[in-house]
Amino acid sequence: MRRLRAKRFSSGLLVVLLFSTLLTGCWDSHELEERTSVVALAVDKVKSENSAQQLIKVTVQIPIPIKIAGSGGGAGEGGRTAVRVMSSTGLSMADALRRLQQRLNQELFYGHTRVIAVSEEVARDNMAGIIDALRRTPQMRRLLWLLITPDEAVNMLHTDPKLEQIPIVYVMDLIQNGAKQGRIPDITLGHWFIERSSTGVEPSANLIRGNDEEIKWEGLALFHGDQMIGKLSENQSWVLMNIKQDQVGGTITIPSPIPTPQAGASHCYITVRPKKVHTKTKVMPDGDTFRMQSKVKMEVDVTETMCDIDYTDEKSFRIIESALTKEMNNRAKELIADVQGKYKVDVFGLGDKVRGHYLDRYEALNSWEDEFPKTKLEINYEVLIRRVGMKMH
């Protein structure tokens, strides 16, 4: 009987002890209203007031829950009044965020951060510190958008496009929908990390300008390591997207190659929308160096022709197709000239391909960085018109 009691006691004790596991959440228990959710971060550079030292200025956008429609208290407002934008400066990003925390009643929470905007000035200097801070923070999502702004990044957080309650959601949706439709490259923070780590490719990031009420995608920022070194225009970025991710890019407008007897023929433009892109990229050794051949097959729909073109005639298709092909090949040449000639960074990921197929030769190289400018790049477009819309001629 005594043994039984002892056993009962010990099992009871065990139950009590097991209940203590329920306490574990206590250190980290934070109710939703007990934390300050950061939806967007902006990183700028400022001069210190009393010394020549450069300081990092971090700005956060924090939504005010009570002012968002649908929440219990009061009618929802929106735009700039629904968020609070706060800035703080420090020696490093972590330092700036710590100083910011001193001024807040609740703990900062980055689990909902969707956009990180970095000003071009900071990016051109060095991003290493910022990237390191982002990598170390477990709350940061890898799927958030990393943006480079040509002017101050703070402006991005101050813009109010008025169409969304939380202004930064507008930016987020703009990129997300653009990426879905293939107009804007799908470059998340995680994507940037991967390209930064790999020696066979150099990272690029979306360049977005935000002023007052306007947000606009302006192309890509090119990086060499952690340092931004150049920009690609919209047209160049689309060619890059065609090659790298099979994404379609934006619409193409060219002057009509078919002479029309009509008046004002000089203003006759044809606009086509790419529907499908299929790229075959091959790398092969070429003497001491390598050659990349990209064959881009692009299927387009005609969306607008400003003058009468007879689409019942097979010939007009051929003529427009060859004009479009020429236009795209020219854009590709511009891209190659900038990337290989001017900036000397391998945004194509050619190095990864060479490493994949010619590992021995790749490892015999000094560094891919030095080799890339010597490689021969060829991009050949083949544009096919598939449909002309609801109107024949």
Place this chain on the structure above:
Amino acid sequence: MSNVTQKKSTKNKETSKYNITSYQMTAIIASTIIGVSVLTLPRSSTEKAHQMGWISILFALLISLLGMLVMNKLLVRFPGKTLVDILAELLGSRKKPWVGRVLSMPFSLIYFAYWAWLTGMVLRTFGEVVVTAVLVNTPLEVIVLTMLLLCFSLSYYDVEVVSRVNETLLLLIVIPVIALAVSAYQTAHLDFILPLFSLRHMSGILHSTVTAMTSLFGFEVLMMFNSHLSHDRHMLRAQLIGVLLPGMIYLLIVIAGIMAFGYEELSRQAWPTLELVKTTQVPGLVLERLEAVFLGVWVAAVFTTAGNWFYCANWIMNALISRKKRTWWSSVLLFGTVYLIAMTPRNVEDLFHYWEWIGYAGFATTFLLPLLFLIFAMIRRLDHRQQEGGETDAQAAS
């Protein structure tokens, strides 16, 4: 009074041996193997082998299957016996049983130390992940202690309960992990895994194979559970599947990791599988952030790993002091020991260093020693198959 009789009946059950079913066998092996290393494997396997890291997993899997085969051959000869009894018989003579007991003591102690140490390291790794990634403000000690408490409570139950726990949790672990690993292929990049094979990296692959083996340790718990095994035809197959299942999961995760990140990115990540889960979005799923699901599943995986090892350490300790019934204080003693072991590493880097040593120790306990025992048993012609199982067992083993 009825309570007492009920207690009696369970006690009878304990003495009349419970036989582990073949599915439970698979479950015990597989869920012991799948543990903390899932999180670090994509990094550790590609560290030296680069993009060919998955080949080292394949090699490690093949070697482990071979190890499993050796262990099966050894255990089949001693049905119904645990490691301690097997060793006593192997090393002793029939006339003087105490010789075997004394000679086998160091070997048994090695296994005890190994299992206790492993449990401590698993718990510490678990704690480190939870503290860095999820519960940032919670003290490490609390997380380690709560998990240890679970292992501790498991150690008071008999083998039947342990088998059933493993049986229940296996599917709970395997299905979500496979689903997550497969959905991670959305972001896959073929260039990152090419070339599939290159002789230039052979030394790197072999080096990584040793690391990958560490993550496939765990089937040596069989040497204790052997006392409740009936070696029929299906047992060997169940055991091999038990090793194959985690091996395939590892392969899936490592390939997904390499293809999604590339080995250079993997080398920068502390817990690559967690990052892999972070980049994965399953369309149509309610939860946008899958980390929570994954970590939940992973807690179960860690529990079955640490729990089984803790159980075995406790078991062998009791067998060593030749108690028929398990004592209550051995678990308490082990609880303290394991906690102290878990608190030994100074930091994460130190912890990974300890894991390296576990790799060497595990190689001895899982592969070398069983092989030695088998050879010894073959030389001494020790084989109890005829007595218990009859002819069918002999056929199955051949």
